Amino acid sequence: MKELTISARECLDVYLQKVRARLSGAKTLDSTEIERDIYEHIERELDQAAEPVDRATVESVLERLGAPQQWVPDEELSWWRKIIVRMQSGPDDWRLAYICFALFAFGFILFPLWLVFFLPLSVYIARSTLHVAGGPEALGPQRKLIYPPLVLFYSAIGLLVLLWPLFPLCALADELEREMVGSFVIKSNTVLTQVTLYWLTSSSCIVASMGLWCILLGTFLLVKRKLAEKLIYPFGSVLSKKRLQTLVLRGFAILMLGIIAGTLLINYYGK
C-alpha cells in the first residue's frame, strides 16, 4: 500500500473495521478472503495517486466501494449479528425494544436487583418504545420484545392492588386473637374450640372485607377508567366497563358470602 497521510490512514482503518464487523456475522461468506480482496482493490485504486495519499483521495475510493452494510443483506447474517446490527443502526424503536428485552431477560441473573431495578427500567423503556413508535399498532414484531416485561409488571401490580388488604387484615386478626378469643362462647356438643371459631369468624370477616375492597376498587376504576387505562397502556382494554362491573358484582357477592358465613358461624356454634 502506498504511503498515506495520518488522516487518510485513520479513515481507511475505520472503513476496514466496518468491513470486518459487517462480514464477521455473514453466514455464507469467507470474510477473510473478502477483506483481503477489498484491501487489494483499494491498493490498486491508489496506484496512480501521488504519495503520501491524502484523505480526500482515500475517501473517494471508499465512496465508490460503498458502505459495507450494503454488501451483505441482513438475511445472510447470523441471528446474534442481526441483533447487534439493529442495535447499532436500526431505527430507535428496534434498538429500544432490544434494550428493553435485554434488561428484562438478562437482569434476571441478578435477581434482587432485577426486581427493584431492571424490571422497572425495562418497563420504562418499553413505554418509551411505544411512544417512539407511535402506538402498539405501529410496533409490529417489536411487540414480542417489549410486551413480556409490561405484562409481568402490570400483572404483579394488579395482583398487589387487588390483594393487598389481605396482609393488614390477617395481621390484624392475628393481633386480636388473644383479646377476642375469650369473648367467643361455644355451644356445647360442638367439635369447634374457641380458637377455631375465632379464626373461622375472622376469615369470614376477611372475606367480607375483601368483597368490600373489590366493590370500592371496581367503583373507583369505573369512575377513573381513563386514568387506569393510561397507567396500564397499551393494555387499557383489559379494564373494560363490563369487566369492572363484574368486579363490583363479584365483590358484592363475596361481601355477602362473608357476612352470611360469619353470621351463621356465630349463630350455629356460638352462644
Added chain:
Amino acid sequence: MNKKFFDNWSTQLRKGMLEFCILNAIRGTSLYGYDIVRTLRDIEGLVISEGTIYPILSRLKREGFVKTTIRESTEGPARKYYELTKNGETMLNEMNGYWQVIKDGTNSIIKEQKK
C-alpha cells in the same frame, strides 16, 4: 414516493443482474477481482457500490461456480484470479438461456406498448 419505488425496484433488479454479469465477464478467461470490478463499472446503472462484487464472488466460489488461482504478478504481490468451473459454465448457460427468454418477452411487451 415514486423515487422510493424506483430505487427499490432497481435495487432488486441489480441484485440478480450482478451475479449474471460477473459470471459472463469471467467466462472464457481468468480475471483478477479488481479487473472484474473495472469491467462491470462501465455498465451504467449496474454497479452502485463496487464493494458488492467481492461478496458475490465469494458466494459464487462457495457455490462452486467459480474457482480461484494465485498467480505471480510483475506489478506487485501475487494476485488471485477468478475463472468459471464446469458447474459455473453449465449454470451460466442456463442463466443466459433464461435471460434470452426474459429479454425477448419483455422487449415484445415494450414494443406492443409503444405501438
